[in-house]
Amino acid sequence: MHTRGGISKISMLIISVAIPFFFPLPVKGQILTEVSPYGSRSTALGSAYVTLTDFWSSLNNPANIARQTNQYTAGVYYENSYLIKELNLSSVGLSYASKHLNAGFFLSRYGITSYNQGNAALIVGKNIWKSISVGGKICYNFIQVADGYGSVAAFTGEFGINAQISNRITLGAHVKNPTHEKIGKEVKETLPSALVLGISYLSPFGITLFSDIDKPLEQKLAFHSGFEWSIYKGLCARAGFRSSPNLLSFGFGYTTNFLTFDISVSKHQTLGYSPQASTTIWFNRKTK
Numbered sequence: 001m002h003t004r005g006g007i008s009k010i011s012m013l014i015i016s017v018a019i020p021f022f023f024p025l026p027v028k029g030q031i032l033t034e035v036s037p038y039g040s041r042s043t044a045l046g047s048a049y050v051t052l053t054d055f056w057s058s059l060n061n062p063a064n065i066a067r068q069t070n071q072y073t074a075g076v077y078y079e080n081s082y083l084i085k086e087l088n089l090s091s092v093g094l095s096y097a098s099k100h101l102n103a104g105f106f107l108s109r110y111g112i113t114s115y116n117q118g119n120a121a122l123i124v125g126k127n128i129w130k131s132i133s134v135g136g137k138i139c140y141n142f143i144q145v146a147d148g149y150g151s152v153a154a155f156t157g158e159f160g161i162n163a164q165i166s167n168r169i170t171l172g173a174h175v176k177n178p179t180h181e182k183i184g185k186e187v188k189e190t191l192p193s194a195l196v197l198g199i200s201y202l203s204p205f206g207i208t209l210f211s212d213i214d215k216p217l218e219q220k221l222a223f224h225s226g227f228e229w230s231i232y233k234g235l236c237a238r239a240g241f242r243s244s245p246n247l248l249s250f251g252f253g254y255t256t257n258f259l260t261f262d263i264s265v266s267k268h269q270t271l272g273y274s275p276q277a278s279t280t281i282w283f284n285r286k287t288k
Contacts, residue, residue: 039077040262040278044251045226046240048210050172050198051162054260055280058123059093059106061174061196062135063160066125068097072283079276082268086112101126114146131164141183141191154183156191168202180217193217206230210240220244238264251276258282 039056042049049060055075058065073095081087088110095104102125109118119142125135137158144151160174177193194216201209212224226240226249234255241248251264260280267273 040251040264040276041228041238041253043079043266043276044238044240044249044253044262044264045210045228046224046242046247046249048198048200048212048224048226048240048242050160050174050196050212051170051200051210053162055093055095056278058095058104058125058135059091059108059121061160061162061172061198062123062137062158063125063133063162063172063174065095065102065104065123065135066127066133067162068095068102070282070284071097073097073280074283075278075280077276077278079274081274082271083273083275088112095123115144117141117143133162135160135162143183152183152185154181154191156181170200172198174198177217190217214244 038047038049038060039054041054042052042057042060045052049057051064052061053064053067055068055073056077058068075091075093077089077091077093079089081089089108091106091108093104093106095102104121104123106121106123107118108121109116111117120140121137123135123137125133127133137160139156139158140153141156142151142153156177157179158174158176159178160172162170162172164170174196175194176196177191180190180193182188182190194214196212196214198210198212200211203209206229208228210224210226210228214222214224216222222242222244224240224242226238228236228238230236236253236255237250238253239248239250245268247266247268249264249266251262253260253262258281262276262278264276265273266276
């Protein structure tokens, strides 16, 4: 009974935050490159991430970190966009799970020495009911330009919700930069700001379907969807599609008793292929 009441409250909260994102006020400036990585697993699933509960999904939807059961976890992620050496995205992270609160810290960087942008993110999440978790994230965003142009920085906030309404269906929501914070000096640009809603379904055949609806500020609605198939003892195959821009993706993942290794490739119809790889290591198993 308490769980149903909690889901009802969460639904009302999602509706209340959705209105300003689907009908935003005019904001000048351009949307910057998204620096927070989706992770190789999510990328293979068409960049669907809202209801995932792996290590890297918690960097995007902070509510997912509350689902972590390993006491200490660390990860490394790398992406080479369109096989261009100047377009490299790398990230490292650490997380800690306790009985009362889970927390994580991530560092991400995109670009080269002459021009790069990135962020440092502090994430906390908590299970507020048996099947519902919430989380928040504070990001320190920066842009660095060589040759005397200096650097700029700004803080943004995010929050998310994850609700497992049955053994097979999970719902979630993630709000990026709800206050539309900007970065810059003379000319300021709006940092990535969006509302993302997601759902996943575990079929009786061992295949899980994922789907997200993403509404960035001042951009078209985007759809992210994919499926994951557990092939054999820790080995998974994945494939997906996302729109705006249109990308096809696929990948594989392998999980052992102490680590997970994921690889993926996404293909843009004009710019070509972007490979990704991520590794997650569990230092100490702990069931909450």
